[in-house]
Amino acid sequence: KLTPTSTVWMDGEFVAWDEAQVHVLTPSLHYGWGVYEGIRAYDTVSGPAVFRLRDHLQRLHDSARVYLMDPGWSVDDLTEACLELLRRTGLESGYLRPIVYLGYGSMGVAPALDSTRVAIAAWPWGSYLGESADQEGCRLMVSSWQRNGIHAVPPLAKATGAYVNSALAKVGAVRAGYDDALMLTSTGHVAEASAANIFAVRDDVLITPPISDNILPGLTRDTVITLARDQGLTVKEQSLTRSELYVADEAFLTGTAAEIVPVASVDDRPLAAGGCGPITKQLRDVFHDVVRGRVPTYQHWLEIA
Numbered sequence: 001k002l003t004p005t006s007t008v009w010m011d012g013e014f015v016a017w018d019e020a021q022v023h024v025l026t027p028s029l030h031y032g033w034g035v036y037e038g039i040r041a042y043d044t045v046s047g048p049a050v051f052r053l054r055d056h057l058q059r060l061h062d063s064a065r066v067y068l069m070d071p072g073w074s075v076d077d078l079t080e081a082c083l084e085l086l087r088r089t090g091l092e093s094g095y096l097r098p099i100v101y102l103g104y105g106s107m108g109v110a111p112a113l114d115s116t117r118v119a120i121a122a123w124p125w126g127s128y129l130g131e132s133a134d135q136e137g138c139r140l141m142v143s144s145w146q147r148n149g150i151h152a153v154p155p156l157a158k159a160t161g162a163y164v165n166s167a168l169a170k171v172g173a174v175r176a177g178y179d180d181a182l183m184l185t186s187t188g189h190v191a192e193a194s195a196a197n198i199f200a201v202r203d204d205v206l207i208t209p210p211i212s213d214n215i216l217p218g219l220t221r222d223t224v225i226t227l228a229r230d231q232g233l234t235v236k237e238q239s240l241t242r243s244e245l246y247v248a249d250e251a252f253l254t255g256t257a258a259e260i261v262p263v264a265s266v267d268d269r270p271l272a273a274g275g276c277g278p279i280t281k282q283l284r285d286v287f288h289d290v291v292r293g294r295v296p297t298y299q300h301w302l303e304i305a
């Protein structure tokens with residue numbers, strides 16, 4: 001359940017949480033034409049800090065570009081807005097949600113694209129898949145819903161409307177008793193979970209699907225690739241089939257909300273390592289230290305509020 005904070009940034013102003021409203025005829029609500037980000041702030045040794053803030057805001061700009069929108073605020077402007085929001089809400093850690101959407105005033109499937117509005121909210125957000133999934137691993141089900149493809153809804157952009165695809169898969173998986181859905185491409189390659197990327201580990205080599213397999217280019221994925229290589233591990237960005245996942249030693253999900261979550265089973269086939277495997281644990285431990293500013297080499301990824 002969402003925990004309100006004191007204020008929300010809307011088009012350059014700080015407004016009270018309950019007053020952060022949009023009109024019911026906002027075109028983005030009707031057609032899903034909007035782009036957003038999910039960003040985490042951590043309680044670090046230097047106080048609250050946002051992990052890879054500029055990279056997330058650059059992805060927001062990239063997503064807006066795909067959807068022909070000019071956010072009207074630069075990455076620098078939005079960086080400062082996010083940091084000021086964190087200061088004003090007094091959050092020590094939490095989740096930030098910037099969104100670029102279309103303002104009220106036009107209607108129709110081609111709404112006016114020059115009416116962009118930007119808002120940023122922040123609130124406390126704990127474990128995304130729950131404590132037991134974090135500790136013992138999550139149970140994944142391959143969804144019969146195909147992941148959005150490059151010919152339909154561009155997977156590279158984090159667009160609001162694109163998430164009906166993820167939500168159909170996630171809701172179906174949860175109703176069937178699983179923690180999350182795993183989505184495939186039209187050619188049967190593993191793409192990603194509903195809101196997280198996936199890695200498999202076999203014989204100490206990490207494999208994660210390439211951008212061309214319809215994934216969102218996750219920043220946690222990028223972080224893990226960097227950390228793993230710096231630890232001397234081999235990482236391959238290469239297509240995966242569902243059965244390659246069944247026979248993996250370990251697998252894990254990566255995402256801003258999810259962080260790093262071990263995969264316990266895929267379609268009821270337990271992975272060999274059972275629970276959290278040794279490589280997953282090694283990377284998760286490093287990740288948890290890095291995001292909390294405990295590793296000087298990666299300090300540049302943290303923007304201190």
Ligand code: PMP
Pocket residue numbers: 038166192193194195196197215216217218219220221254255256257
């Ligand atoms: N894939 C999808 C579909 C997502 O929604 C997310 C969460 N933003 C991710 C992957 C992971 O991306 P990131 O690590 O940048 O949060």
